[in-house]
Amino acid sequence: MNDSAKQVAMERQRQGQMKHDNRVVCDARRRHDGQPCQALSVPGKKRCKWHGGCSTGPRTVAGKLKCAANLPIRH
Ligand SMILES: [Zn+2]
Numbered sequence: 001m002n003d004s005a006k007q008v009a010m011e012r013q014r015q016g017q018m019k020h021d022n023r024v025v026c027d028a029r030r031r032h033d034g035q036p037c038q039a040l041s042v043p044g045k046k047r048c049k050w051h052g053g054c055s056t057g058p059r060t061v062a063g064k065l066k067c068a069a070n071l072p073i074r075h
Contacts, residue, residue, distance in 0.1 A: 026051055 022044045026037040028051035042053030058064040 026053070028052075 023040045023042075024046060026039045026041050026046070026048035028037045028047055029035070030037050037048055037051055039048035039050065041048050045053040047053040058067045
């Protein structure tokens with residue numbers, strides 16, 4: 001194996017590890033029993049696909065304002 005092939009292999013392995021590393025255990029509460037969900041999150045997010053991991057959040061300015069307007073008032 002020459003050096004460049006070795007480098008490509010190492011890079012692939014590293015990316016595979018990164019993909020694996022950025023999945024965390026979802027700790028949203030399950031509806032039926034209130035226990036943590038514990039499914040693996042969507043890669044790069046903190047929640048699984050059932051608990052908002054796929055959500056992009058508000059994307060337009062209007063959507064962001066609407067979202068902020070619905071937050072509870074802090075004292
Ligand atoms: Zn979950």
